[in-house]
Amino acid sequence: MESQVRGSSPSSRDWVWYGGRPSIDFVNTLRDRFRGGRDLLLAPDDLTAWFTAARQQAAAPTGEPSAERLAVDDELLAQAVRLREAVDAGVRAVVAGTPFPEEAAEVINSWLARAAEHPLRLAVHDGRPTLQHTHRPADATTALVRIAVDAAEILGGEDRRRLKICTGNGCSARYYDKSPGGRRRWCSMSGCGNRAKAAQHRQRTAAE
Numbered sequence: 001m002e003s004q005v006r007g008s009s010p011s012s013r014d015w016v017w018y019g020g021r022p023s024i025d026f027v028n029t030l031r032d033r034f035r036g037g038r039d040l041l042l043a044p045d046d047l048t049a050w051f052t053a054a055r056q057q058a059a060a061p062t063g064e065p066s067a068e069r070l071a072v073d074d075e076l077l078a079q080a081v082r083l084r085e086a087v088d089a090g091v092r093a094v095v096a097g098t099p100f101p102e103e104a105a106e107v108i109n110s111w112l113a114r115a116a117e118h119p120l121r122l123a124v125h126d127g128r129p130t131l132q133h134t135h136r137p138a139d140a141t142t143a144l145v146r147i148a149v150d151a152a153e154i155l156g157g158e159d160r161r162r163l164k165i166c167t168g169n170g171c172s173a174r175y176y177d178k179s180p181g182g183r184r185r186w187c188s189m190s191g192c193g194n195r196a197k198a199a200q201h202r203q204r205t206a207a208e
């Protein structure tokens, strides 16, 4: 049984990075949600590996030095999964236009309460201000606090309308639509987008 697997080899770690935001990429560590989900975070080491991979994804073009691995234990993994599912409950409510679940807000708030220990700053590059964390996360708990902050920024702001669930056949990946018009329909053009376009083309050709 898959749920009994204690950690997986790096090559089988099926991470995806089209979520558009760290917290949404984190939600997508439970894949195939449309059919009950396939969890990529089965063991503490999986979460450590995800943090490392997420950091590499986010690395500035200048290339920051790769940091040490963030240690995770069973307890923190359980808390992380709870945070992930709270964020997803929030995403689902936003996408469906239903009342925001109180329980999800409570879980996210329990992480935000620790955010004050991890200061933010307004950094200005080329005249544009961005809200940034002052330091790299020194441990896994801090990394999870940042995921909660990221989720709260999205869920608590008007840009929450950019949260979407991919309409691709057999996908259901969550993403934050960064396109200018906010009309993206698929998690990625190279995956679900191309498949949908090919299917449309086949239908048109068949109709003609």
Ligand SMILES: [Zn+2]
Pocket (backbone or CB within 6 Å): 166, 167, 168, 171, 172, 173, 186, 187, 188, 191, 192
């Ligand atoms: Zn998709």
